[in-house]
Amino acid sequence: MKLGLIGGGNIGKFLLQSINSDKLVDGAQFVGLYTRNQEKANELAEEYDLRSYQSIDELIASDIDVIVEAATVDVVRAHATSVLTHGKDLVVSSVGAFSDNDYFLQLETICKEQGTTIHLPSGAVGGLDILKAAKAIGALQEVSLTTTKPPHALNGVTLENKTVLFEGNAYEAIKQFPKNINVSIILSLAGLGSKETKVKIIADPKATKNSHEITAKGAFGKVKLVVENDPMPNNPKTSYLAALSVLSTLKHKDQSIKVG
Ligand SMILES: NC(=O)C1=CN([C@@H]2O[C@H](COP(=O)(O)OP(=O)(O)OC[C@H]3O[C@@H](n4cnc5c(N)ncnc54)[C@H](OP(=O)(O)O)[C@@H]3O)[C@@H](O)[C@H]2O)C=CC1
Numbered sequence: 088m089k090l091g092l093i094g095g096g097n098i099g100k101f102l103l104q105s106i107n108s109d110k111l112v113d114g115a116q117f118v119g120l121y122t123r124n125q126e127k128a129n130e131l132a133e134e135y136d137l138r139s140y141q142s143i144d145e146l147i148a149s150d151i152d153v154i155v156e157a158a159t160v161d162v163v164r165a166h167a168t169s170v171l172t173h174g175k176d177l178v179v180s181s182v183g184a185f186s187d188n189d190y191f192l193q194l195e196t197i198c199k200e201q202g203t204t205i206h207l208p209s210g211a212v213g214g215l216d217i218l219k220a221a222k223a224i225g226a227l228q229e230v231s232l233t234t235t236k237p238p239h240a241l242n243g244v245t246l247e248n249k250t251v252l253f254e255g256n257a258y259e260a261i262k263q264f265p266k267n268i269n270v271s272i273i274l275s276l277a278g279l280g281s282k283e284t285k286v287k288i289i290a291d292p293k294a295t296k297n298s299h300e301i302t303a304k305g306a307f308g309k310v311k312l313v314v315e316n317d318p319m320p321n322n323p324k325t326s327y328l329a330a331l332s333v334l335s336t337l338k339h340k341d342q343s344i345k346v347g
């Protein structure tokens with residue numbers, strides 16, 4: 088499986104190390120990369136033995152099977168259609184790009200026409216299996232997410248006390264915090280949609296973890312799940328689990344037996 092990477096930040100570098108150096112995904116290798124900073128792109132290309140492209144369009148047009156995005160919500164919105172119409176599968180880290188249901192359905196139609204697949208990793212949360220199972224018979228009634236991070240992992244403003252920065256739905260949350268609350272959109276896609284998924288974002292100067300508390304109820308009963316994530320060393324905004332979940336998606340992509 089020939090992989091192309093967009094974005095050479097935390098998640099991107101983690102994937103390069105795990106797949107090209109540590110060989111953690113059988114038969115897979117990143118062969119091409121585009122990241123905004125060309126100097127960084129060239130360094131990564133050298134270190135991990137792959138080709139650095141001058142543009143995302145060139146990377147997409149190259150001889151690769153799967154594009155892995157680890158950049159931004161805007162990058163996904165600008166290039167997802169092109170990836171799919173070039174007949175490539177797409178693995179997305181910035182799942183916040185799919186907050187708009189019409190856009191999501193548009194891409195789904197392209198996938199069906201092209202025989203391609205978009206893979207959306209669970210990211211820094213869990214519990215998607217429960218939401219999907221309950222939703223399957225329309226038995227899901229309520230989903231809420233409360234995310235608590237230290238201020239430097241959110242808007243960076245110095246705070247003395249725990250402060251609620253946002254309260255509303257997932258659709259508005261990702262507009263205001265596109266680098267921090269992708270998790271609300273994966274929960275929306277598994278569950279009730281971005282307009283019906285409640286989100287609270289709290290900045291807590293005493294917090295040392297990126298924590299996500301998910302509560303849901305429906306005909307199945309109710310669930311409360313708290314994920315206390317360790318941040319990645321080079322980007323406190325991003326939890327380690329988010330990077331692990333992209334790696335896991337690639338590892339299980341073509342497996343014959345699907346768990347969960
Ligand atoms: N689904 C989830 O649960 C989670 C999702 N995320 C999301 O995953 C994405 C990646 O996260 P992470 O690696 O930590 O972020 P980083 O900020 O560490 O890295 C993002 C990289 O994207 C690159 N980039 C930015 N704009 C462009 C562009 N226009 N074209 C190409 N590359 C670009 C930057 O490149 P350069 O350095 O070259 O300028 C940067 O290296 C983010 O959108 C983040 O919000 C994060 C955590 C959880």
Ligand SMILES: O=C([O-])CC(=O)C(=O)O
Pocket residue numbers: 210211265266267268269270271297316324325326327329
């Ligand atoms: O990594 C996390 O804890 C969550 C995050 O940034 C996001 O969902 O965008």
